[in-house]
Amino acid sequence: MTVSFSIPTSDLDYCLEQLLDHKPPKILPPETVQQLCHTLKTQLLGVPNIMHLQSPISVVGDIHGQYHDLLEIFQIGGSPPTTNYLFLGDYVDRGYYSVETISLLITLKLRYPDRVFLIRGNHESRTITTNYGFYSEILNKYNGSADVWSWITDLFDYLPLGATIDGKIFAAHGGLSPSCQQLDQIRAIDRFKEIPHDGIMADLVWSDPDTEIMDFKLSPRGAGYLFGLDVINKFCHDNDLVQMIRAHQLCNEGFTSYWNGKCLTVWSAPNYCYRCGNKASILEILHSNYDSKNGSKTSDNSFDDPPGKLRSSNPQGVLPGQYFNIFEASPENDEDTISGKSVNGINTDINYAGSDFFGSYFQERPKRQHIEYFL
Numbered sequence: 001m002t003v004s005f006s007i008p009t010s011d012l013d014y015c016l017e018q019l020l021d022h023k024p025p026k027i028l029p030p031e032t033v034q035q036l037c038h039t040l041k042t043q044l045l046g047v048p049n050i051m052h053l054q055s056p057i058s059v060v061g062d063i064h065g066q067y068h069d070l071l072e073i074f075q076i077g078g079s080p081p082t083t084n085y086l087f088l089g090d091y092v093d094r095g096y097y098s099v100e101t102i103s104l105l106i107t108l109k110l111r112y113p114d115r116v117f118l119i120r121g122n123h124e125s126r127t128i129t130t131n132y133g134f135y136s137e138i139l140n141k142y143n144g145s146a147d148v149w150s151w152i153t154d155l156f157d158y159l160p161l162g163a164t165i166d167g168k169i170f171a172a173h174g175g176l177s178p179s180c181q182q183l184d185q186i187r188a189i190d191r192f193k194e195i196p197h198d199g200i201m202a203d204l205v206w207s208d209p210d211t212e213i214m215d216f217k218l219s220p221r222g223a224g225y226l227f228g229l230d231v232i233n234k235f236c237h238d239n240d241l242v243q244m245i246r247a248h249q250l251c252n253e254g255f256t257s258y259w260n261g262k263c264l265t266v267w268s269a270p271n272y273c274y275r276c277g278n279k280a281s282i283l284e285i286l287h288s289n290y291d292s293k294n295g296s297k298t299s300d301n302s303f304d305d306p307p308g309k310l311r312s313s314n315p316q317g318v319l320p321g322q323y324f325n326i327f328e329a330s331p332e333n334d335e336d337t338i339s340g341k342s343v344n345g346i347n348t349d350i351n352y353a354g355s356d357f358f359g360s361y362f363q364e365r366p367k368r369q370h371i372e373y374f375l
């Protein structure tokens, strides 16, 4: 018996056709999903925990099963192989089309392996997908069988944890970890497993920046940490980086720039859960040649005060060569708003790790910020 390590292009194109040419999109047969997952796993085995990517590349944040809004991204941002894409995780849960979303992304990764890159978010996990929609969606769409869920969540264990872009930008789903000072510590992790409750791997997918604190604080999410400017400055300095790009937090305008562009949040699920009314964005990185602008080649601490000048000077708060392409929900998203009864998992939220942190967070937290710690 032979083990396949690649799938013919024509077969992949057929899968793309099934997903793209039908409305609603046709789900792929179970055996096909199994084969796609198996093949991608064998390919991801050789991929390091932190991928080494180059600009130009477009960075995409949370999608959460909003399949039609994902198609909107390719519409406005260009499609592979013409445009390179780095997806920052949280492909599944919440929206109605997690299966179609992850099937499309897996197929695109196999079809254009050097153009499409996927890293892991906190929802690429067996525990989380059991509670937030993906698992039940699969039972519904695959006649009560959880096989497809097993294959896809097994594949999640193989996804890389982050990427560098031009060696200067660090990208991950969530944020930094008090247990991690060096990128090499992330490179040394055995990532081929379920996301643990704590430690570097957990923090990378769960943490958030916070402009009101210094150092690390436990996150109100119940996993990961909040981290302040001093933390990101030191991490960037020690690892020769200029910026961190991440997703994981709903942004009303589709993006947030922290600390003059030192940290950016990309959010790519417009009208999140078919009811938040928010915009979405993708971050287009054309280049990372900052030297011509500020004339200083050697400055590692460009963001430290007093100013060393590598700070954003445009309205979006991004660095030179970067642009947030903002977009709104697809027409299909609106239809789902009208026809939708409840969003996947939204009413069964309360339990994660046995505690009621999600509900209690909203009750206890003073309403001083627009930050909402949606899972």
Ligand SMILES: [Mn+2]
Residues within 6 Å of the ligand: 062, 090, 121, 122, 123, 173, 205, 247, 248, 249, 375
């Ligand atoms: Mn997330």
